[in-house]
Amino acid sequence: MDLDALRYGDFSKLGEAVTDWEQMTKKLADLQKDAEEKLKAKADKAKWAGVNATVTREFITKTAAEFADAHTQANSITKILKDTRGELISYRTQLNEAITRATQQHLTVVDTGCGTFTVAGNTRPDWASDPSGKTGATDQKAVDDLSKEIEGILTKATESDTTAANVLKLLVDQVKYGFADASYADRDSAAKAVAAAEKLAKMAKNPADMSLDDIATFNRTMELYNEDPLFAEQFATRLGPKGTLQFWTEMASAHAGARDSEVDTMKTLQKNLSLTLATASFSDSDAMQDWKKELVSERNTNFRAANSTNPVGALGAQVISSLMREGQYDTEFLDDYREKVFKADKGAGDSSTDDLWVKGYDGLDLVFGDGTGRDPLEGLFEGLSHNPEAATHAFESKSDLNHMLGTTMHTERGESLGHALESAVTGVAAGDSTSPAPPHSNAQVEIMANIMNAVAQPGGGADLVSRGLADSFGNMAASYMPEISRTFAGPNAEVFLTNSDDPNGLETADVTRFLSAVSLDPEGRAGIIVGESVYTSGLLDAHLSDPNLFDGPRDQVLEDVGRNAGVIEGIIGHSMADEEVQDAMNAEEDYNDALQKKGDFVKTWIATGLGYGSVSLFPGGQAAAGAAVGGFAGGVIGLAVDRLLEGQELEGAKDAALYESAKDLYSMRDSVNQQTQWSALDALKQHHVDIPEDGASRTVGVAVNQGWDDASEFLTNSKDRPHG
DSSP states (O other): OOHHHHHSOOTHHHHHHHHHHHHHHHHHHHHHHHIIIIIIHHHHHSOOOTHIIIIIHHHHHHHHHHHHHHHHHHHHHHHHHHHHHHHHHHHHHHHHHHHHHHHHTTEEEEEEETTEEEEEEOOOHHHHTOTTOHHHHHHHHHHHHHHHHHHHHHHHHHHHHHHHHHHHHHHHHTOSSSOOOOOOSSHHHHHHHHHHHHHHHHHHTOGGGOOHHHHHHHHHHHHHHTTOHHHHHHHHHHHOHHHHHHHHHHHHHHTTTOOHHHHHHHHHHHHHHHHHHHHHTTOOOHHHHHHHHHHHHTTTOEEOOTTOOOSOOEEHHHHHHHTOSSSOOOHHHHHHHHHHHHHHHHHTOTTSHHHHHTTTOTTOOOSSSSOOSOSHHHHHHHHHHTOHHHHHHHTSSHHHHHHHHHHTTTSSOHHHHHHHHHHHHHOOOTTOOSSOOOOOOHHHHHHHHHHHHHHHOTTTGGGGGGTTTHHHHHHHHHHTHHHHHHHHHTTOOTTSOOOOSSTTOSOHHHHHHHHHHHTTSHHHHHHHHHHHHHHHHHHHHHHHHOGGGSSSOHHHHHHHHHHHHHHHHHHHHHHHHHHTOHHHHHOHHHHHHHHHHHHHHHHHHHHHSSOTTTTTTSOOTHHHHHHHHTTTTTTHHHHHHHHHHHGGGSTTOOSSSTTSOOSSHHHHHHHHHHHHHHHHHHHHHHHTOOSOHHHHHHHHHHHHHHHHHHHHHHHHHHSOOTTO
């Protein structure tokens, strides 16, 4: 920065800009509030149908998010401008004070352009007469000291001005359309993020020079910034797509066979690198757009460590996917990469995908502590599981879905595929217990129907359950209890409240066979039972708190809900009794552990008021909002889940431990009967409904038993049974 530019700079224009941005930020905050509390809140409560259910609702959701991003970006720009203006004014003050002192010392400061300047002493007659020469020496020291001081001021001012311009440009370049969600408190914090990215990218270009201490330092910095958009984008683009893949190839090779603390260090590095690249993938800057395209184009490139003597390294796809296991990647990027990898995988056929990706890569280990990373579909599936939108896109093709399910018979990818499928059909990212689940879209219901159809196929479909998919299948069944209930209820299903875009999109025979197959696995069975209990107790709570939800007598509600509970759990009980699967029936410990895990998870989102399944399992539209206000989310449902987990501690329980054993068919029937009656009585008490308790219990009890018997008929009509 030129000396005169700082000395005589008019910062009033910058001040006006700061004021304008402050006003803009305030207005955007108001718009964001209106968008969230009025526009989106009303959209969430509305009962959408047809095109509105997909296009309009999605548009409103994205519009509300854009207002939030607009406010965030405006706020960051305001703070950066304000901070920079304050710094420059401070440096101008320091410069003027230095020049004033120079005048008092008979020194002259002159701007010589291009960021340079001179400091010279004024000539005085008495200096020449000083025989000691001390006056001249003292004057030169003053000149040197002042030059150093002014140079320091200009350097800081230049850094403030340059970095502010750089981060503001980077901030705006993050998105081509709309606004970035990058948030910074001041110029310095944004500049530090960019500087940190430059430093780490430089280190990553020379991985052979990185000691474990260097990697630990690398980790600490990346952990601090892995969600920072500017840091992530700058790190990725400065390292480059090839450099990124080569870096991880070198790291994996250099630390192969790591143990103890070294393994933990490498796991942390892989996680932080994955999270950082996921953040970077959302940038729309030209540099990042090129990065993403080039990265995907490297999927068939052979990456070898520099010191490796093995000509077979790692395919780019294997390296890319090994870095997708953590974090949410951009949808368009995932779509592009997934399409190409799916095409290659399908080209090998269901039974030969292992030959395509795994055989011949025996020395490859790209994942620390969780497989080898040789099958790129495993990492890709985990990446999809963190982005529900991309996951839904991935399985909209029934051909692709059936192929991927078919490959689980010949690979180890079943569990990862299950995570991706769960995200695809529920709309909730893996591990997210705090976000509300969106209503099931038509596409999601169709995928769920296709999954059920695949499992329902005679001659091997049920075998999919044992390929690492059971836990996810159980969770998916839990999320689809409204649609499942309507399937069994037939045409008169209004009691079973839902906000699904396609509440009647499942086939009865497929649902029956799917539940039957999944129930034979302890984790799958636990998911179904918890889901049924949550939905049943929620329905009873909603209907008894608001009689306007159903145009009919309340006894009809009790009968329909009770029968449905009997049907769903009856299918479980009859299926186990039919198959006489002693291993499944005797696996009490596995089942109890799974039930505890799922029950605790449900209680977690009850505590947040918004968690997993809160929209899918709870009644939809106005009912959900009204019930939540009335304590629906934490009242009757919470009691129902507690009872599932407490068992014998409850007075009046007929089982040795409620739901902890399915050895006796009638004991299980009595358990679901008692559980449903308790939920009905809880709702009656909580909402002070004037219905005789004994009559309500009898109505529910008869209905559950009827549903239990009906379950046997559903099974008989859907599959071969040993007992007719």
